[in-house]
Amino acid sequence: MRKSVKILSAIAAAAFVSSAANAGTLDDVKAKGFVQCGVSQGLPGFSNPDANGNWTGIDVDLCRAVAAATLGDASKVKYSPLSAKERFTALQSGEVDVLSRNTTWTATRDTALGLNFAGVNYFDGQGFMVRKSLGVKNALELGGASVCTNLGTTTELNVADYFRANKLEYKLVAFEKADEVVAAYDAGRCDVYTTDRSGLAAQRFKLGKPDDHMVLPEVISKEPLGPVVRHGDDQWFDIVKWTLYAMLESEEMGINMGNVDKMKGSDNPGIKRILGVEGDVGKNLGLQPNWAYNIVKQVGNYGESYDRNVGPDTPLMLARGVNNLWNNGGLMYPMPAR
Amino acid sequence: MAQGVSNSNRPAKPPIWNDPVYRALFFQFLVLGGVIALGAYLISNTLDNLARQGIASGFGFLDTTAGFSILMSLIDYSEENTYGRAFFVGLFNTLLVAGIGIFFATIFGFLVGVARLSSNWLLAKMATVYIETLRNIPLLLQIFFWYFGVLRNLPAPRDSAMVMESFFLNNRGLYSPRPVFEDGFALISWAFVAAIVIIIFMAKWAHKRQEKTGQQFHTVYASIGIIIGLPSIAAVIAGFPMSWNYPELTGFNFTGGIVVIPELVSLALALSLYTATFIAEIVRSGIMAVSHGQTEASYALGIKPGVTLRKVVIPQALRVIIPPLTSQYLNLTKNSSLAAAIAYPDLVLVFGGIVLNQTGQAIEVLSITMAVYLTISLLISAFMNWYNNKMALVER
Numbered sequence: 230m231r232k233s234v235k236i237l238s239a240i241a242a243a244a245f246v247s248s249a250a251n252a253g254t255l256d257d258v259k260a261k262g263f264v265q266c267g268v269s270q271g272l273p274g275f276s277n278p279d280a281n282g283n284w285t286g287i288d289v290d291l292c293r294a295v296a297a298a299t300l301g302d303a304s305k306v307k308y309s310p311l312s313a314k315e316r317f318t319a320l321q322s323g324e325v326d327v328l329s330r331n332t333t334w335t336a337t338r339d340t341a342l343g344l345n346f347a348g349v350n351y352f353d354g355q356g357f358m359v360r361k362s363l364g365v366k367n368a369l370e371l372g373g374a375s376v377c378t379n380l381g382t383t384t385e386l387n388v389a390d391y392f393r394a395n396k397l398e399y400k401l402v403a404f405e406k407a408d409e410v411v412a413a414y415d416a417g418r419c420d421v422y423t424t425d426r427s428g429l430a431a432q433r434f435k436l437g438k439p440d441d442h443m444v445l446p447e448v449i450s451k452e453p454l455g456p457v458v459r460h461g462d463d464q465w466f467d468i469v470k471w472t473l474y475a476m477l478e479s480e481e482m483g484i485n486m487g488n489v490d491k492m493k494g495s496d497n498p499g500i501k502r503i504l505g506v507e508g509d510v511g512k513n514l515g516l517q518p519n520w521a522y523n524i525v526k527q528v529g530n531y532g533e534s535y536d537r538n539v540g541p542d543t544p545l546m547l548a549r550g551v552n553n554l555w556n557n558g559g560l561m562y563p564m565p566a567r
Numbered sequence: 568m569a570q571g572v573s574n575s576n577r578p579a580k581p582p583i584w585n586d587p588v589y590r591a592l593f594f595q596f597l598v599l600g601g602v603i604a605l606g607a608y609l610i611s612n613t614l615d616n617l618a619r620q621g622i623a624s625g626f627g628f629l630d631t632t633a634g635f636s637i638l639m640s641l642i643d644y645s646e647e648n649t650y651g652r653a654f655f656v657g658l659f660n661t662l663l664v665a666g667i668g669i670f671f672a673t674i675f676g677f678l679v680g681v682a683r684l685s686s687n688w689l690l691a692k693m694a695t696v697y698i699e700t701l702r703n704i705p706l707l708l709q710i711f712f713w714y715f716g717v718l719r720n721l722p723a724p725r726d727s728a729m730v731m732e733s734f735f736l737n738n739r740g741l742y743s744p745r746p747v748f749e750d751g752f753a754l755i756s757w758a759f760v761a762a763i764v765i766i767i768f769m770a771k772w773a774h775k776r777q778e779k780t781g782q783q784f785h786t787v788y789a790s791i792g793i794i795i796g797l798p799s800i801a802a803v804i805a806g807f808p809m810s811w812n813y814p815e816l817t818g819f820n821f822t823g824g825i826v827v828i829p830e831l832v833s834l835a836l837a838l839s840l841y842t843a844t845f846i847a848e849i850v851r852s853g854i855m856a857v858s859h860g861q862t863e864a865s866y867a868l869g870i871k872p873g874v875t876l877r878k879v880v881i882p883q884a885l886r887v888i889i890p891p892l893t894s895q896y897l898n899l900t901k902n903s904s905l906a907a908a909i910a911y912p913d914l915v916l917v918f919g920g921i922v923l924n925q926t927g928q929a930i931e932v933l934s935i936t937m938a939v940y941l942t943i944s945l946l947i948s949a950f951m952n953w954y955n956n957k958m959a960l961v962e963r
């Protein structure tokens with residue numbers, strides 16, 4: 230019921246508020262003094278609250294970077310934990326300024342849902358987890374299986390495509406909340422738990438005996454995960470997009486949290502431009518010249534955020550792989566900041 | 568002259584803008600017009616805003632391919648069907664769980680309500696403890712309790728509990744054989760219909776005879792005989808045109824037969840046990856509202872306690888019970904929307920959840936969903952009002 234009230238108020242907003250309120254997200258954010266960021270309800274490595282309610286993760290770092298760029302202070306973020314089902318309504322209705330919640334970029338979401346994807350901060354793909362005791366070695370042996378997952382995701386559509394394409398029977402058990410998916414899989418309701426592979430790596434630790442489970446080799450889909458904003462506010466769209474690029478660009482140029490102050494004195498014109506010593510990028514975005522300096526100083530570059538949250542030294546142990554920079558064999562390619 | 572006097576004595580007709588009748592009409596039209604104008608403004612503003620944000624609108628999405636599978640369906644459904652069909656899958660699942668819930672909540676509520684008034688101390692105390700505990704624990708917690716409690720204690724499919732090689736119980740559900748109807752089964756169906764018609768007439772006849780002569784007729788036993796007997800005879804004549812499809816373990820799970828999924832069982836269980844506590848209290852207060860003199864008068868006439876309860880107390884108590892009972896039925900139906908928490912594919916999960924999320928058309932999806940719940944509520948109320956009138960005091 231509480232949720233329908235939320236959605237109803239969204240509808241009421243659509244009915245009463247004139248659309249002028251859509252534009253000017255930057256002014257809104259400046260006026261209220263914080264960025265309202267939609268995140269998951271707890272996915273370690275991406276967006277997860279600790280015991281004291283402090284949020285961490287690669288998606289959370291994106292929220293913090295937007296706050297650093299717009300308000301000069303990465304801590305000026307308020308988080309709205311959203312289930313997969315609630316997230317788009319929350320963004321459409323203006324309840325959050327930006328959605329940074331392991332959300333896959335698809336054509337429908339980018340068009341009919343009235344949203345814009347500002348880029349990709351993690352290239353992923355969907356995978357399957359099973360009990361080792363099942364003795365299954367690859368996904369084609371899964372005919373007749375019960376499959377647990379989250380509803381309102383690309384996951385439930387991909388799994389339908391995969392099983393249909395391979396003419397395999399299956400039963401889909403779809404829950405609203407991720408914790409219930411894990412609990413039901415753990416209790417034996419399903420043979421298979423499916424979601425983004427990064428999600429499998431993160432949720433695995435919520436299982437009673439993580440070592441009794443394994444991830445099958447197949448990757449059945451493309452899941453480019455990234456931050457999302459509403460249609461109709463190009464300036465805000467640009468800001469979120471270039472916040473992500475700034476994190477990637479600074480990694481490419483070797484600027485990090487530790488050396489950013491020293492780098493300000495660099496002779497390299499590219500470094501001068503991104504750190505706001507030269508050029509108008511900040512002004513053109515409607516921000517201070519030191520917008521990207523604030524991001525790197527307070528949040529770090531993309532590589533630092535990756536290593537801190539999901540990299541090989543974290544419990545998730547995700548190798549950088551396709552998420553490397555383009556000149557390192559990966560897909561991450563910041564557009565030129567000039 | 569006299570005529571003229573009487574004429575001028577009658578109060579002159581006031582001008583139209585001072586006539587209370589016209590004035591009332593005028594203001595009512597003004598308000599109505601205002602409401603319509605506001606509604607039109609809201610709708611056009613909403614459409615404007617949706618268009619400006621580039622959000623799709625309209626009901627065309629109902630014909631779009633759904634692309635997702637649904638755990639349980641009472642009608643044929645696959646991923647290739649449309650969102651519109653997915654809507655009906657969800658609707659029927661909602662009606663099913665609400666129907667089962669109402670049925671068991673009513674039976675259980677009546678039993679507990681009567682038990683609480685019992686002169687047996689232990690029985691009355693147990694009823695009290697049951698009511699006070701379950702009524703005060705949030706329903707969602709109870710749903711989780713039953714769901715995960717049931718799941719954790721059931722075996723995996725390969726170790727299913729089994730009865731007579733045809734019923735299997737495991738953490739994927741309860742599997743039982745499914746009847747397969749062959750040619751000639753229509754005869755049995757018709758025999759069944761005929762049996763029901765005969766029973767209705769028999770009951771009417773027995774009632775009339777008892778009113779006239781006081782003689783009683785064992786309608787219940789006769790009915791059971793007819794409802795079993797007629798179709799059986801038809802089955803013999805048609806040569807048993809029916810076979811069974813047995814569930815069978817193939818790979819990970821059982822296939823074939825009928826399956827009752829654990830999500831349905833735990834949701835129906837939680838809903839009926841929870842609502843039964845409220846119904847029990849309603850029943851108790853209804854019975855207490857019947858004056859004790861009625862019971863004593865009945866005993867004085869030598870009527871047995873059981874018959875007194877059934878024929879004297881309960882019919883009078885029902886008049887007090889039915890109106891609040893109706894609102895419990897409505898509550899149960901609305902509470903069934905907690906289904907999404909445990910993956911039972913009801914209307915809110917399938918339509919208000921998956922379809923809303925895939926299409927992003929919150930306004931259309933939610934107005935349809937709300938209209939459905941409103942209709943169900945109105946239908947339940949209408950039925951209960953009809954039943955209440957039937958039960959009302961007949962003055963002779």
Ligand SMILES: N[C@@H](CCC(=O)N[C@@H](CS)C(=O)NCC(=O)O)C(=O)O
Binds near residue numbers: 381
């Ligand atoms: N990337 C997919 C799936 C996203 C998703 O919701 N994943 C689940 C499972 S990893 C999740 O985020 N759960 C955490 C939560 O709901 O808090 C999508 O955008 O549809």
